[in-house]
Amino acid sequence: MRIVKAILPLVCTTIIVWLLNKPIGSIPALGKLLDPVSGFWANAECTDKDFNSTFEFVELNDDVSVWFDERLVPHINATNDYDLYFLQGYLHAYFRLFQMDLQTRAASGDVCELLGDKALNYARGQRRKGMVYGAEQSLQKMEANPNTKTALDAYKDGVNKYINSLVFKDYPLEYKLMGFEPSEWKNINTALLLKYMADDLTGKVDDISYSYLRKVLGEEFEFLFPDRINASTPVIPRGTKYDAPTIEQPLVPEGDIWADLQLANTNENIEKGKGSNNWAVAPQRTKNGHAILCNDPHLSLNLPALWFEVQLHTNSVNAYGVSLPGAPGIIIGFNDSLSWGFTNNYRDVKDYYTIKELDNDNYELDGKPMKYQKRVEVIKLKGGKEFVDTVKYTIHGPVMYDANYKEPHGVQQPLAMKWMGHKPSNELLAVYKLNRADNYDEFVDAIGNFTCPAQNFIFSDTKGNIALWGQGQYINKWKDQGRFVMNGATSKTLWGAEIPVRENPHALNPEQGYLSSANQTVTDSTYPYYYNGDFVEFRAWRINKALDSMYYVTVKDLQQLQRDVHSVLAEQVLPTMLSYIKTTEIETHEYIKELNGWDYKMDAGSRSATTFHLWWNTFYKEIWEEGFGFAKEKIVFYPSQERTAELFVGDSVFYQHVQDVLVLSFKNAADSISSLENRAWYKVKNTSINHLTKLAPFSYTSINVGGWGNTVNAMKGNHGPSWRMVVEMADEPQAYGVYPGGQSGNPGSKYYGTFIDKWSKGEYYNLSFISNSSQPKEEQVVFKWKCKK
């Protein structure tokens, strides 16, 4: 009994400690976490931390120095590629390790280990769409090129050098919260990350909806869903002369080329609106006589931010800009001679085919059996278990959906997906060469390697040239090929030859003196190859109109344009809306009175912006829901906003009682507005930057900014300008930029969300580019790393 009394307290204490030492459900190991020595407190970075340091890296070929400016932007000075990318890898890991790890896992679907079985459906989807397969294909090509091989290997070594120096105490906070450990970095991770971007930017699945709508709408389909909006101001200006095509556009094949989809009754709303802007203004239009280039890619707003600012310097490269943690090189930026940026080019490079399955091993093509190539995908689950999925690859790509993994619209047949992202490609080589390019020809040579995701590459140089390329790898398609789900049982629907990249649409120094892109239609109808895509027009209309009227342009003018919140949609449709409701009961409503005096600006504090947005969107939904009543159960997929606006204000009487619907939708909108505590537009749209774990205290919500997806300043709920850059191409480039985040990914660092304030106000930092000829000024260097070999 005495022994029991003696041991009992020890047993109780041991159990408590044991419980506090391991995560329970989603609760982290509290003892470990709250320990002031090694727990989260170790991540509470001293606000006057001295980042000066000396390292010895046996891997280096030569000494390297890193200068940090006051915003903690590193300027890496190396003598060779290996050392340069080794340090870039080390720095990315040092500041952003958790996000590199998580984003790679998100790409490959290796998330169930962390998040449990609830993530399994997502994980399977990633594998089935061939993310890992595609990354492996590309990695082979990247490793076959000596330059990108060196960059990848060096980068990997740098990341791992940092990871291997860590003990629990040093882990990024998120590892401690989520209870996992950093894993070794491999070259495939970089490839996966690039595929993740490719998927994000080419990922939309409208082929199925289009197929269904064409079937039920018949001839009306082309009227409601035209390939091109007539009034489009395309990426490549109208009237640009295209060379004769070297390969002829194929004729639409005879026979059974379309899939006869059997749909179940599910629907899914697809969110639209990833977009970006870029433009370049030629010296003839600028005050200082230098070309000016601007870019603001709109992507998911997250913390840690997608981008990491850096300058890379050796004898053969001196580039500054934003890099992607997880990949070597600078993705968007400038060097001593030129600057570049991009927007997504929404030409369709992802097509679907129905597969006629014969048995578990065979499918039919041209009446003959074909063998599936099977790829076994192993997904690790929590607690050491595994989920095994066998993905069947056909001549039309992997079978993404079948009885084992159902298509969300309820397509009953197996569906294979043909995607440009499955093709071996080396986008990293494009980045590598862009960083080193000296002139237009080298720029063109560099971007020729950019296969997928296709981008509108803007260019300007210190000599005053400007150019724009709709660059990617495309297929020479027959009309409508890939716009709808195709019959995979015939070889007539196979992808044909690739269009030579030199024939991609482009413009160099056009007479108009500026070039711009904002995800709109790429060309006018004279471009000799067929394409379809998911284009938007509003921002392009605004930008082109603004640039067209601008002379003696300064950097400030163009920064102003990046902040512009003028709604072209409102300008187009609101006068018609207001004229329709004259003499109705709502005419004297106070919200309508406010709208009468509104300047179409989606300003942060604007209440009219809120009214317009809710009224128009309720109307848009109502009118198409009624119009598509027969299909309501199946698909929520309506004509574009551009087309709707065009039909609404045009002569076309496409709907009989517009007035009634307008009044009704206004009443509905007014109801929801009157229940709002604050009618200010920014409160309603709630632009937020969420931490990747979605933990609210690590996130910024309800940011005081105006704009919307269809205004130049495209601030949506969780999307927005992920990097704003303006570069004046003087003899020494003068650059300005800002991104929503901070250089450090650590929520416990004062450098975590540093730039968000300036970003939300539309202000910029002067980017301290250290040119080849000059030594850094004293104020440009706040901390130094000396890295010895």
Added chain:
Amino acid sequence: MKNIITVIVTALLAWVASQYAWWAIVVIPFLVAVVLKFKGGKGFLIGFVSIALLWSYLILKTDLANEHILSAKIAGVFGLPHIVFLIVNVFLGALIGGLGGWSGAAMRKIFKSNS
């Protein structure tokens, strides 16, 4: 006086040992109580006060240097006001330290039976 020295020595030992594992804050008070043959209540108290002292010091030092950037966020994750969170954090450590001391003191009963 003796007790104050014991508390300080326990806290210092716990701090050194915490560099290796967080649960050193149990082990050290346990050993101190065994070696000094504390009775149950005293064992708990010495452990509690030592670790309360140690964690308060470490937490305040870190938190001030960090200007509360992180602790405010973590407090938010736990849904607690900042100051309450800090108190809870210290209390948790102190409690575990106290349990260690108490367990160590209970060992006395075994030795008693042997002697």
